Amino acid sequence: MPAAADARLDSWKEIAAYVSRGVRTVRRWEREEGLPVHRHVHRVLGSVYAYRSEIDAWRQSGPRRPVSRPPAPGPGTDLGPGPLKSIAVLPFTNLSTDPENEYFADGLTDEVTAVLSKVRTLRVISRTSAMTFKGRTGDVKTIARALGVQYLLQGSVRRAGSRLRITAQLIDATRDDHLWADSYDGTVEDLFAIQERLARVIVDALEVRLTADEDRRLAERPIANLHAYECYLRARQEAWRWRRDAIDHAIQLLYNGLAIVGENARLHAALGFAHLQYREAGIDFGEGPLHEAERCARKVFALEPQSASGRLLRGWIHYSRGQVQEAVRDLKAALEIEPNNADTLMLLSNCYLISGRVSVARPLIDRLLAVDPLTPLSRCLPGYADALDGNLAAALEPYRQMFEMDPGNPMARLFYVWALALNRRTEEIGAIVQAFPAEARDSLPARLALFLGHAVAGNRGEAQAALTPDIEAAATATDVFPRLLAQGYALAGRPERALHCLAMAVDRGFINHPYLARHDPFLESLRGDPRFQQLLEAVHDRWERFEP
Template sequence: MRQLVAILFADMTGYTALMQENEQLARLKRKRLKEVLEPGIAQFNGKILQHYGDGSLSIFTSAIQAVRCAIDIQKQLQQDPKVDLRIGIHTGDVTVDDDGIYGDGVNLASRIESLAVPGGVFISEKVFDEVKNQEDISTRELGYFELKNVKLPVRVFAIANAGLAVPGRNELQGKTRQPQNRLAVLPFVNMSADPENEYFSDGITEELLNALTKVEGLQVISRTSSFAFKGKNDDIRDIAIRLNVDKILEGSVRKSGNRVRITAQLINAADGYHLWSENYDRNLTDIFEVQDEISGIIANKLRENLAATRPSTIKTSAHNIDAYTHYLKGLHYWNRLTPADAHKAIECFEQAVALEPDYAQAYAMIAGVHSYLGSTGQMLPQKAFDIVQRYAAKALQLDDTVAEGYVAKASSLLFFEWKWKQAYEALQTALRLNPAVTSAYQMLAYYYILTGEKGKAIQIMEEAVQLDPLSTIANQYLGNVYIFGERYDDAIRQADKMLEMNPQMRISIELKAWSMGLKGDWAEALRLFEEVHRLTNHPLKGLMGVGYASAMLGQKEKAIDCIRKIELRQREDPDTVLDGDLAGVWYAIGDWDKAFHHINECIRKHTPPVNFFLEYPTFKALKKDPRYQELMKTQAVHNR
């Protein structure tokens, strides 16, 4: 029988050695462990499935209870005769039968226990998400670890309640493979008197990131996550833990008149040791030549320290400082993830190309933002993707090494032209040019859902979050593909992670609402959807979820009212395409004729491939209708 459980591994340390030295004491301690363990597990509603030598495997229906049990056990075992015990806890979907327990979660819990220290309780990020708001449970993050037979790095926490052992990360070296050649480039600090020079210091960081992603053997954390620490004074070791890096490059810029001084230092994250540090004094005759020169010097220096071999190619991204300023402002708005901010981003990028007509990167970003608007119904697809195609082609004509140009091209091929194979090839080119461009991972996940490979979609987005762990876009998309894979608890954890950063982020509240509803709690989903609607500050926006959840709760009149408002908005704003929203609410009401009408309207208007949004679990029952198979035949024609 498959079930979601908290898995607790406990293992007595030094037992074999103690048996050789003092067999009587070893047996006494094992007896004491059993006397504490068995009633303790039972007290917190757990169940011991297996005793093995000097350890045990137990399961709990509640992660909170599992952690409280572990704390209680460790505190008891600190008393004489003291028993040195390691405990590791993880939650996972497992199979439990008479012969034992099976599943990836069991292996991961075992690996976390082996990482732990005597007297300590280590937990996975999934368990942390369950216990972080419990007043009686304290935690300390230890960072990401490469664990044996676990593909992706695992984020681990220690329970930090009084009386428990809480090691520093450096104390765990040798127990696991540490990240190697993973680098974060923190935003260079503007030390100039003029705050306007902020854009120059940001530009230095941008050029370094672009150059260093091309250094073979080096993994560079993406811009979004690095810039999350801008203006903050976090400890280097804490930053390294959050970003799962072993080295950090930081620096400062001081500009005065026609002179500029740039300081850069490469730091070993584990101990804060400076691997090297240099100052560069230059004349500021050409701001971008200085950027390129410094970027090249630092990239070469890093190559020496990191034993990477492929030379990086530094290309000037712009020549006009005002154009570059507008470009940086455009990135700022783009990363805020709202339709209104997307339009502001477009304005900034257009100002950049007006000042510098050969600005390839800015053309690529204009294409990328229009793709977002066209694929989400915020703009007529025909109009949006005409711009995407023209601007992506212009970007690649100017510079065929701009990865974002290939991503924008792929978005048109996926969302509008429905040429999936060509889209896949464009995305592979983008990732070859820049492995850190996480938007390419999002497009690949979309491609894998279209081709029925949801497991690959999840895998590719988990890799994207490793590259850009603090990116709201990457984390949001990972949450969405978890829903496609019907992993609703994982999707809720992703939503909660983003809501910690911004409690009013509408897309994250919506992600949580769909996850709660699909788990069966449509009442809580409706409450969350109504909050999304309130945050739009518009009577006609954000109503699809409200209508769907209302219908699922039998509130048909309320659902119909949502439909009428969506239709009114469609009439008032003909540039939007809301047939997908209407199809969803009519489907939830049970009127499949009207649902199929609006699905066919999506096809007629060339909105993103219908078989993409029909893969969303909300439409699961629709696949039984013969009209669904006819639709799939229509879509398959475009899979070329």
């Protein structure tokens, strides 16, 4: 092997320049045609080198096919019918002796997923679906098949004080072929550089061309200070616990981060979403969380006017206030910036469904399931679309899947009861309701499920006994709960209460006129009532004026 320093090429760029090709091409040549490239062992960021003499010999061994380089797609480019390259970032394993560093490994998983999701020509599985494999083992083909992807990224994180080692490997699961593997050594201060370089290595290995904007966004560091960034990672983990104490802690951590770095768009957006978690978890449906989230949204836009996170946050706020048209505008803008964001796809799909634009929602639901196939709520959306179109039998299977994926979730159990009720499966409803976890039996979802089950079975007294004033008051916060109350009251022969709750659901944004006018079987007893017809006229007007 040559020893002269000037005979060695010390990076992919130097190798590519020497053979007058692009970096992606020489990476492919190494993988598929045996281009002689060497790797440093235990060097940071997967350093490579090659020798001119070895490359010359390789080139003389036979003709190489010329490689054509297609232009990089622009923001409005039609990507054509061909499938996008698909990848899932599996949860990084925490190999640190301190289990408290689990948040660090999860944070790395989240950030690499988020960075790759910025590339339009990649389909990246959402964090939520990928996290279902946390702590689980299985062969790569089975995992890839469950997630619907070709490529998997696996890795581990070991942290000891300020020292850091990250290992990663990229696998073509369809062939069980390890395309690339390496170790990254450094300190925690190198974390941002490691995350960016790891994403770029993956992009190069998959031979994906970046637009100038994508290249810039891969280099962004929204929280430049490591200690503030750790506050952000810990807060995300806490907020997902859906408990008051955990959300309180998440909010305090985010304030700690802001105290370190000052005004920061990423931290303010996370703070806004944390406040909304009080509503999502059914803890506080009052105005307080919405006011705080609105304050955070204003901060985000003052710092970063084109923020996708800011638009998603403001979309959630509009939706929570029943301002669905305004929510759609913000969510569409957020999707233009981040087309694979599962949260945006889910909320926008729901906005279209409750607004009577089911045909517009279905392609978005397909996109959502492509990037988030294992989240229970994603799985039920096709059933919701079918129910709203009047195909009640088809709604059962998606809701059953949702329930079986997360039987401990009170909302999943309530929604399955609703789907069973639509199909008059009264015997099955009883078993589902009785099996609510003990700690959730007095929750809003459990009480509504019990109410609806008794109502559809014709047990009017038992249905009313399932409700308390507190439950009825809490059930006014969204479009979902008052609509379920209206359906139950209609079945229980209480048209005044049914119409009152239905008007509340409409006020919260449910203006799907075809469903209310024709498809909802629970409202049959109301359709001859002049008050119902008057409400339906108002719904029809809003439905016609709605702009998808």
